[in-house]
Amino acid sequence: MAVGGAEQTIMLSLGLLTLLERDEMETVIAHELMHLKHHDAEFKVFSRVLSRVLFFDPFSKFFDPAVHREREYLADEASGRTTGKPTSLAAALLKLAGTPAPAPSAWGLSIWGPGGGLFNRYPPIRERVQRLLLLSDLLRGGSNREKQKPIQ
Incomplete structure (x- = not known):
């Protein structure tokens, strides 16, 4: 979980440290660093305040x-591009999806979230994994189908 503000911090649980492989941990940390780099904590606070101020607007x-999704x-994407290992982040997400969910109050800017639906703040794990696999394909120079010569 990334915590923004004056003293930016990334918190990792012992369970996470034992669950993930080195490359997976690297990409998870990069994901959290991207939240800090792009000031997502502040941005999300602004987003939440704005949605509360505009409560009358359906x-x-x-x-x-x-915004959160x-x-x-x-x-x-930034983690996958920075590390060059989007498939490692996809693998980490799949592992995390198979573990019991933390309490919603602990989600904050964490990589873990329930996902799904218009009102959920986290995108579905499946969609995140699909996007990361597409990014991996893109970073390798396109899909294998594009590299195949047409049959004549």
């Missing part, structure tokens, strides 16, 4: 969760 209910996608 669309404001969608604003905060959508987008920040997760951006941190995933």
